Amino acid sequence: MSIDGFFSVNQHNTNNLEDFKYDFNRVNSLKLKNFRSYKDLKCSFNGGPVVLLGPNGSGKTNILEALSLLSPGKGLRGASFDQFRNFKGPSEWGVIAEVASHNQIIKISTGVSAGRLRGRDVKVNDKKVSGYSSLPSLISLSWVTPSMDQIFMESPSSRRKFLDRMCSSFNDNHISSIKNYEKLMRERNRLLQDSFSDKTWLDTLETRMASEGILIGLTRIELVKSLNDILGKDQNPVWPKAFLKIEGDVEEELISNNSDEVKENYSKTLFDNRRKDSLSGRTLEGVHRSDLLVSERNKGVYANQCSTGEQKGLLLGLILSHLDLIAESSNRYPILLLDEVIAHLDQVRRSSLFDQIVRTKAQVFMTGTDVNSFSPIKGSAEFFSVGMGLLKEFQI
Numbered sequence: 103m104s105i106d107g108f109f110s111v112n113q114h115n116t117n118n119l120e121d122f123k124y125d126f127n128r129v130n131s132l133k134l135k136n137f138r139s140y141k142d143l144k145c146s147f148n149g150g151p152v153v154l155l156g157p158n159g160s161g162k163t164n165i166l167e168a169l170s171l172l173s174p175g176k177g178l179r180g181a182s183f184d185q186f187r188n189f190k191g192p193s194e195w196g197v198i199a200e201v202a203s204h205n206q207i208i209k210i211s212t213g214v215s216a217g218r219l220r221g222r223d224v225k226v227n228d229k230k231v232s233g234y235s236s237l238p239s240l241i242s243l244s245w246v247t248p249s250m251d252q253i254f255m256e257s258p259s260s261r262r263k264f265l266d267r268m269c270s271s272f273n274d275n276h277i278s279s280i281k282n283y284e285k286l287m288r289e290r291n292r293l294l295q296d297s298f299s300d301k302t303w304l305d306t307l308e309t310r311m312a313s314e315g316i317l318i319g320l321t322r323i324e325l326v327k328s329l330n331d332i333l334g335k336d337q338n339p340v341w342p343k344a345f346l347k348i349e350g351d352v353e354e355e356l357i358s359n360n361s362d363e364v365k366e367n368y369s370k371t372l373f374d375n376r377r378k379d380s381l382s383g384r385t386l387e388g389v390h391r392s393d394l395l396v397s398e399r400n401k402g403v404y405a406n407q408c409s410t411g412e413q414k415g416l417l418l419g420l421i422l423s424h425l426d427l428i429a430e431s432s433n434r435y436p437i438l439l440l441d442e443v444i445a446h447l448d449q450v451r452r453s454s455l456f457d458q459i460v461r462t463k464a465q466v467f468m469t470g471t472d473v474n475s476f477s478p479i480k481g482s483a484e485f486f487s488v489g490m491g492l493l494k495e496f497q498i
């Protein structure tokens with residue numbers, strides 16, 4: 103089985119959606135082949151909010167995870183690639199989506215063919231592409247999942263990934279820069295273990311790391327500044343308001359210095375740290391160590407000192423402001439995946455969230471176990487019951 107051939111839409115068969123004033127990112131249809139608990143699923147969506155209902159273990163998060171693979175990386179569970187295939191089926195799997203983007207319909211497919219153990223292929227209109235460089239310009243997704251409840255208590259790496267995911271809808275090249283940077287860093291670390299054998303190549307790697315690092319830092323700074331502006335203007339009293347700051351030498355330097363100077367310092371730090379880095383087996387300083395610090399504006403305390411409920415509110419408020427920011431800065435409406443979020447909100451927050459969803463017209467996929475939590479949005483959303491490897495649409 104290949105991941106091609108399940109779909110009729112191709113490059114020569116694209117619909118033009120010029121009527122759309124904005125570039126809504128929308129998944130019009132989804133096919134899952136041998137993916138997690140789904141053997142062979144086909145479903146389509148009308149572009150509005152989608153509610154997926156079913157008991158625990160019925161396969162709701164698996165659908166959101168499949169959608170999250172339309173952006174680069176390991177998806178919303180951060181799972182290893184061998185987890186995606188249906189354990190009971192063959193070793194290949196595929197996720198195929200018909201997506202509205204840039205006022206066109208495109209087909210994005212991802213998965214692996216038989217025998218492949220690492221990574222996943224990504225195809226756009228059946229042509230193999232690099233997911234890191236191609237997907238961010240075509241589709242932008244963000245998500246809130248139950249495991250993100252811990253984000254403010256965890257190590258900096260999960261907040262950094264969260265920040266970089268937000269940056270990827272802001273700057274299409276951000277994830278590519280991160281991948282380039284990480285590749286250069288791995289190569290430098292390897293070379294440092296090799297008794298500094300090739301000093302000229304080390305110089306080159308460090309200069310290139312500094313260049314990519316500066317690009318990464320600049321995008322992060324711009325995103326954080328824009329988000330802080332939006333959060334500052336936001337009059338909605340429902341969500342606790344976050345204030346963001348990046349903790350990282352490079353970003354802090356970039357705020358008040360010329361980027362060429364910072365780039366030179368960056369290369370110099372890498373050069374000076376060669377012995378230290380060689381002994382520790384890793385690069386000790388750089389944008390790969392930065393953290394996103396979040397505090398609550400009114401109280402002026404860090405998010406990790408807030409109550410669990412306040413932390414959830416901060417996170418959701420942040421995600422919603424990000425949605426507004428992307429819509430405002432690029433006329434683009436990212437897709438939002440909200441896993442088990444609605445049931446945990448009080449009525450005021452729930453209606454505020456539904457209001458925003460309906461107002462922005464973003465395509466939001468929400469999961470839950472209780473249909474009643476979603477009744478305020480019944481006129482605007484499509485409802486599906488999930489179970490037995492199927493999605494069945496129903497009216498409420």
Ligand SMILES: Nc1ncnc2c1ncn2[C@@H]1O[C@H](COP(=O)(O)OP(=O)(O)O)[C@@H](O)[C@H]1O
Pocket residue numbers: 137138139140156157158159160161162163164165185186187188189190
């Ligand atoms: N690779 C896999 N192959 C087959 N089944 C899987 C795989 N991964 C997870 N599952 C099963 O998928 C089911 C549904 O998971 P999930 O989507 O997380 O449910 P929920 O509706 O609670 O979000 C679980 O019973 C789980 O055992």
Ligand SMILES: [Mg+2]
Pocket residue numbers: 159162163164441442
């Ligand atoms: Mg779930």
